[in-house]
Amino acid sequence: MxxxxxxxxxxxxxxxxxxxxxYTHVVVRESSEAMKWHEMAKAGARVSGVDQRWHKxxxxxxxWHGSEKAAKAAAAKPYGYDxxxxxxxxxxxxx
Numbered sequence: 001m002x003x004x005x006x007x008x009x010x011x012x013x014x015x016x017x018x019x020x021x022x023y024t025h026v027v028v029r030e031s032s033e034a035m036k037w038h039e040m041a042k043a044g045a046r047v048s049g050v051d052q053r054w055h056k057x058x059x060x061x062x063x064w065h066g067s068e069k070a071a072k073a074a075a076a077k078p079y080g081y082d083x084x085x086x087x088x089x090x091x092x093x094x095x
């Protein structure tokens with residue numbers, strides 16, 4: 001299976017992923033939970049799983065989607081890891 005290196009330019013910076021999926025859009029959320037883990041990792045705490053992804057994404061909660069429709073649907077729902085997160089926007093992905 002081919003690997004894709006994807007990049008999304010957003011209002012709060014650039015996000016990237018290397019993946020087997022050809023995502024077309026991201027949803028970026030401001031999340032106090034994501035920022036907490038990002039700050040802890042910067043201070044030297046060991047993080048794994050979704051916390052590591054939040055650290056990689058500079059304290060933002062970024063989800064990747066296969067279509068604009070799917071991204072907008074996800075943006076309209078609460079974020080499962082932090083229901084208080086607020087949507088910054090839906091952005092296209094550059095392959």
